[in-house]
Amino acid sequence: MKYNSELRQDLVSGDWIVIAPKRNLRPHQFAGKDRRVKAPKAGCPFEDLAKSGHEIISVYQKKKSKSWDVQIVKNKFPALDHGNICAIKTREGPYSMIEGRGYQDMVIPKNHDKNFSQLDAESANLIFRAFQDRYRFFASDSCLAYVSIFQNWGPKAGASIYHPHYQMIAIPVVPPDVNHSLSGSARYFAKNKACVHCAMIEWEKKNGTRIIKENKGAIAFAPYVSREPFEMRIFPKKHLAYFEDEKEEDFKWVVGLLQESLSRMKIKLKDPDYNFFIHTAPISEKSKHSHYHWHIEILPKISISAGFELGTGIEITVVDPDEAAKILRS
Numbered sequence: 001m002k003y004n005s006e007l008r009q010d011l012v013s014g015d016w017i018v019i020a021p022k023r024n025l026r027p028h029q030f031a032g033k034d035r036r037v038k039a040p041k042a043g044c045p046f047e048d049l050a051k052s053g054h055e056i057i058s059v060y061q062k063k064k065s066k067s068w069d070v071q072i073v074k075n076k077f078p079a080l081d082h083g084n085i086c087a088i089k090t091r092e093g094p095y096s097m098i099e100g101r102g103y104q105d106m107v108i109p110k111n112h113d114k115n116f117s118q119l120d121a122e123s124a125n126l127i128f129r130a131f132q133d134r135y136r137f138f139a140s141d142s143c144l145a146y147v148s149i150f151q152n153w154g155p156k157a158g159a160s161i162y163h164p165h166y167q168m169i170a171i172p173v174v175p176p177d178v179n180h181s182l183s184g185s186a187r188y189f190a191k192n193k194a195c196v197h198c199a200m201i202e203w204e205k206k207n208g209t210r211i212i213k214e215n216k217g218a219i220a221f222a223p224y225v226s227r228e229p230f231e232m233r234i235f236p237k238k239h240l241a242y243f244e245d246e247k248e249e250d251f252k253w254v255v256g257l258l259q260e261s262l263s264r265m266k267i268k269l270k271d272p273d274y275n276f277f278i279h280t281a282p283i284s285e286k287s288k289h290s291h292y293h294w295h296i297e298i299l300p301k302i303s304i305s306a307g308f309e310l311g312t313g314i315e316i317t318v319v320d321p322d323e324a325a326k327i328l329r330s
């Protein structure tokens with residue numbers, strides 16, 4: 001391997017992957033365990049971030065508090081490192097490759113014991129403020145193309161540390177799933193002069209069977225085409241392509257509904273491991289993607305992809321999304 005980490009493009013599909021051998025060095029509290037067990041506070045690397053050698057980027061406090069509540073820090077074992085120059089695309093025989101340049105940061109709330117759904121509204125909103133502040137910094141960097149924001153909760157979802165935390169990875173290419181989503185929504189827009197996500201929201205509201213919960217500014221529903229049992233999507237009701245442009249007064253509706261949806265999943269589905277992530281229009285070629293509609297996807301780790309799924313890309317979902325919504329709504 002030429003660099004610390006590399007993005008490599010599949011010659012046939014055009015999709016990108018990252019090769020990052022150094023990620024193997026990170027500590028793993030769940031090593032050898034397939035069940036999520038609560039790690040004690042003593043020895044938790046996120047209790048004193050400076051002491052455990054994390055480079056701190058920003059600190060957020062609650063209005064009536066003098067100590068930190070949320071911090072943004074650099075990942076100590078990043079798959080990508082930014083450096084001073086933009087990533088350079090090179091070739092190796094027929095293959096294309098980009099040096100692994102970008103950012104891999106973490107947003108860490110102080111609370112070791114409470115996951116996102118259990119935090120008070122102020123803390124939950126501070127996490128999203130941290131996301132947006134850091135996102136805006138990435139968006140001003142012309143070397144970068146996309147920022148992925150997500151939470152891994154539990155070992156089945158890929159978490160290596162118990163203490164609830166969130167990640168932000170900024171990369172120099174637009175990832176395959178986002179590309180598919182962008183081209184699909186662009187196609188729909190060209191044909192119907194409307195946002196495909198707004199059309200889905202409108203139909204789901206009219207139909208009602210897959211809605212889990214809605215509030216003034218956001219809606220959560222089980223998607224008609226659900227890739228996993230109990231998959232959930234949360235959309236801001238106002239059409240907006242870009243996460244970085246969401247107004248603070250509108251964020252609270254999405255944040256509140258994310259807490260509510262995760263809380264319902266915890267209670268109704270016996271607290272499964274899960275991933276949630278944000279899908280938004282990329283930071284590169286910004287003006288091109290106003291037809292997109294940013295949103296959050298929640299995927300509980302309930303089923304395992306097997307040969308058919310891996311071989312075809314067709315997921316077999318064993319719970320009807322109508323039934324999933326009914327259970328989560330009740």
Ligand SMILES: [Zn+2]
Nearest residue numbers: 044047112163
């Ligand atoms: Zn902790």
Ligand SMILES: [Zn+2]
Nearest residue numbers: 195198239293
């Ligand atoms: Zn829309």
